Each structure stands twice: as C-alpha cells, then as structure tokens.
Amino acid sequence: MMRARTIITLALTYALLGLLMNSVGIVILQSIVHFGASKLMGSTLEACKDLSVVVASFLLVGAVPAFGYRRSLIAILAVMAFVCLLASFATGFPAMQALFVMTGLAFGITKIATYSAIGLVARDPADHASITGLVEGVFMVGVLAGAWIFGWFIDSGDWLRVYWLLAAFCALASFAWIGIRLDESAASTRGDGASASAGWKEMLALAALPATVAVLATLFLYVLIEQGVGTWLPTFNREILHLPAAMSVQMSSIFIASLALGRLLSGLLLRRIAWLPVLLTCLAALAALVVLALPLAEGVRPRADTGWANAPFAAYLFPLIGLFLAPVYPTICSVALSALPQHRHAAMIGLIVIFSALGGTIGSFLVGLLFQSVPGTTAFYFLLAPMALVALALPLVRRRVASMAR
Known part of the structure; x- marks a missing residue:
C-alpha cells in the first residue's frame, strides 16, 4: 500500500510541475493581451524556464540527494504554492518572468527527485520501465489538463485566479508527502559506505x-x-x-x-x-x-x-x-x-x-x-x-x- 501511494504521489507531483512548465505558451498569449507585452518580450518566458531548468540540474544535482528526495519535493511544492499565490496578484510582465524562473528551478529539482525516487521503489529493471512510463503518462495528462484549466479561467474573465487553484494543488501535494515513508539509504551512500x-x-x-x-x-x-x-x-x-x-x-x-x-x-x-x-x-x-x-x-x-x-x-x-x-x-x-x-x-x-x-x-x-x-x-x-x-x-x-x- 505504501509503495502504491508513493508512486501515485510521485506521479501527481511530477504532473503538477509539468502543468506549470507547459503553461508557458498560454501565459505568453495572455501576457501580450493582459500586460501589453510584445511578442519578443513574451518569448523570454521560454528562456526563463529552460535556462533555470539547466541551472537547477547543473548546480543542485548534488544538493538534492543530500537534502533528501522526499524533503526536496515537500519543500518545492510548498515554495511553488507560495509563488503561485503571489502570481495571482501580478500587475506586470516581470512577475510572469519571475514565475517561470522559479518554475524552471522547481521542475529541475522535481525531475531529479522523481526519477531518483523511481529507482528506490522499483523492484527490477522491467518494473522501473513500467513505473517510469506510468509517471511520464500522468505527466502528459497533467499537461493536457492544464490547457483546459487555464482555458476555463481565461473564459471566466480573470485568468490570474487560476494560480489560486494551482497554489491549492501544490499545498495539498506537499501535505500528501508528509505521510509517506521513502527509504533513501541506497541513494545516500556508495557501495563502500562513503557519502x-x-x-x-x-x-x-x-x-x-x-x-x-x-x-x-x-x-x-x-x-x-x-x-x-x-x-x-x-x-x-x-x-x-x-x-x-x-x-x-x-x-x-x-x-x-x-x-x-x-x-x-x-x-x-x-x-x-x-x-x-x-x-x-x-x-x-x-x-x-x-x-x-x-x-x-x-x-x-x-x-x-x-x-x-x-x-x-x-x-x-x-x-x-x-x-x-x-x-x-x-x-x-x-x-x-x-x-x-x-x-x-x-x-x-x-x-x-x-x-x-x-x-x-x-x-x-x-x-x-x-x-x-x-x-x-x-x-x-x-x-x-x-x-x-x-x-x-x-x-x-x-x-x-x-x-x-x-
């Protein structure tokens, strides 16, 4: 039961960050309409998220296992809940740039923690491939759901309120991890026992x-x-x-x-x-x-x-x-x-x-x-x-x- 709960929470966490990452095209369009951003300015959101993903992967790849995969995911979800709440009150385009810098950093850390945690719960290589396929499948469902969620709020006339809902999702996902046990000993030590x-x-x-x-x-x-x-x-x-x-x-x-x-x-x-x-x-x-x-x-x-x-x-x-x-x-x-x-x-x-x-x-x-x-x-x-x-x-x-x- 704990293994199944861990896999489900892992998949939903990864999908939630994927939803935020892949909303960039919608946010570019809305920033042009809502904040008067130019197309050139809007295109910088792609760079904000992609470059920060690379930075997180290169600079924090050692810190994530040291801090712990489970704790990293709890912290990232809590931070993104706060960031989404702030984004709902955005009054200018720089707020969207800051949002995607934070989203890129969070996604980079989440991907490291997610794929590493899969290795901890998988029983064998075939099981690892199966879980990875499941997690990536749920990720794509999250991306698809995000397009419709954003579309609904855009039609309602106040699209920034979507971040209230996303903040709530992040907070709930963070709390869901609190009750999960994940044995990370295999990831924290080498075969000879050294850190x-x-x-x-x-x-x-x-x-x-x-x-x-x-x-x-x-x-x-x-x-x-x-x-x-x-x-x-x-x-x-x-x-x-x-x-x-x-x-x-x-x-x-x-x-x-x-x-x-x-x-x-x-x-x-x-x-x-x-x-x-x-x-x-x-x-x-x-x-x-x-x-x-x-x-x-x-x-x-x-x-x-x-x-x-x-x-x-x-x-x-x-x-x-x-x-x-x-x-x-x-x-x-x-x-x-x-x-x-x-x-x-x-x-x-x-x-x-x-x-x-x-x-x-x-x-x-x-x-x-x-x-x-x-x-x-x-x-x-x-x-x-x-x-x-x-x-x-x-x-x-x-x-x-x-x-x-x-």
Whole structure:
C-alpha cells in the first residue's frame, strides 16, 4: 500500500510541475493581451524556464540527494504554492518572468527527485520501465489538463485566479508527502559506505562514458522530434490545413493526449516484452504514420465552415504519432538509470534534463526555420531523419548500457 501511494504521489507531483512548465505558451498569449507585452518580450518566458531548468540540474544535482528526495519535493511544492499565490496578484510582465524562473528551478529539482525516487521503489529493471512510463503518462495528462484549466479561467474573465487553484494543488501535494515513508539509504551512500556527492564532477565523470554519450544523444534526438512537432503543430494546423485559429490550438491537444496514452500503455507493455523490440516497432509505425498522414495534408483548401465534424482527416491522423513516439523517452531514461547504482542516479538525471532542454530548444528552432524556408508539409518530413537516427542508435544503447551495468 505504501509503495502504491508513493508512486501515485510521485506521479501527481511530477504532473503538477509539468502543468506549470507547459503553461508557458498560454501565459505568453495572455501576457501580450493582459500586460501589453510584445511578442519578443513574451518569448523570454521560454528562456526563463529552460535556462533555470539547466541551472537547477547543473548546480543542485548534488544538493538534492543530500537534502533528501522526499524533503526536496515537500519543500518545492510548498515554495511553488507560495509563488503561485503571489502570481495571482501580478500587475506586470516581470512577475510572469519571475514565475517561470522559479518554475524552471522547481521542475529541475522535481525531475531529479522523481526519477531518483523511481529507482528506490522499483523492484527490477522491467518494473522501473513500467513505473517510469506510468509517471511520464500522468505527466502528459497533467499537461493536457492544464490547457483546459487555464482555458476555463481565461473564459471566466480573470485568468490570474487560476494560480489560486494551482497554489491549492501544490499545498495539498506537499501535505500528501508528509505521510509517506521513502527509504533513501541506497541513494545516500556508495557501495563502500562513503557519502555520495553527485554534483557536477559526478556528472562530468558520467558524461565521459560511451554508454552515457549514446543515451544522451538518443534522448536529444527524441526531444528534438517531440518538441519540433509539439511547438509547430498549431502552425501546421493553421497554415497547411487552414483550420480556424482557436481550433488549430485545440486540435493540437490530440498530440498531447496521444503522448499520454502511449506512455500509460507502454508502462503495461514493458512489464511483459523486452524494451528494444517495442521501441523499434514504435519507430517503424511512427515513420509509416508520418509518410501516410502528410500527403493527406497537401492540397487542402480553406473553407469558411470548417469545424470538428468536417476537418481534414490529416488533422486527426498526424497528431496520433504521439502514440508511437511516447514510449521512447521514459524507456531510454529507465534503461540507463537501471544500469547505474542508486547514488549515481541524480547525476545521470541532471545530464538527461540538460540535454533534453537543449534538444527541445534546438528542435523547435529547426522546425520553425524549416517552416519558414520550405513549402507545405516538407518541414515535418525532415523529422524522418532524426527518427531513423534514433532507430539506429537503440541497439547501440542496449549494448553500451549492458556493458555499463557489468
């Protein structure tokens, strides 16, 4: 019972911070309308959250296990409850910048603590992969729920009140951790009993391993694909499929929902089937779906009466790539962490967070550049290249990680 409660609370905590992190697009839009911020000013919110995630991962990766994963999560949730409460009284755009700096720092710490805690409760590598898939699936459900929660408050006329609700959620989650016991002894000591110091030196030592290079390169390519699609799917819907502006954003939630479903299903599937065949099958299906869906988007004509009932079939089919894309990230993270002793998990997660942030930023930039430079659906066709590279890298990851575990 305590194990199940720990996993559920862990997943909900991670999802709550994910909701805050992924609200940046909505907050940019509302800051332009509500605070009179320019688009250039609004874009700084992305940098506020991404750079602070990197800072937290690099500078605090040793402090989190030293302070304790459970205590770190309690403290972060309490701080974010207070920060959200302050954000509800914001009177200018700098308050939103400060909010996302704090959110990025909190998310970086939360990801380190969450993935490290998974290693403490998992019984074996298959169980680790299953729990990771579940936690990442709930994370995506939180992101999807956030879009609708923010939308409801925006429609009500006072969107800043959403932070009252989010402050309450953070406070409740913080209290939920108080009654949970988590044995962190395996993470706080090395095999010889010495204290662990998983700081930046430990990260650099891990980064020099061939297995780590293979894992980080694969995750970098994955996040490049996911963020490239996620960031520019509304633009694809608007400019290529000629959907109304609001509908273009709403239909992009199909991608988020399919990512959530794919990760939840993978959590069940990986208990019974080896991870490499599952991921290679997913990548093959992913490429096939891209090749099938994008031609359907070509030649779509604008219509004045476009709605959900008569939207182009490609608008429903293409976002389903999230279903097959979803298992890759949590599974590779799980495989890498399962091969390492507990006291090195925090350092590896720090590296994963940094390279994920870089992959997301570069992926969004590259796809945006392609949308500007090439016609029609061609921009998304270019994502077949990193998909192929991920497929080629996976057998290498398995061999390298196996050697790291020995």
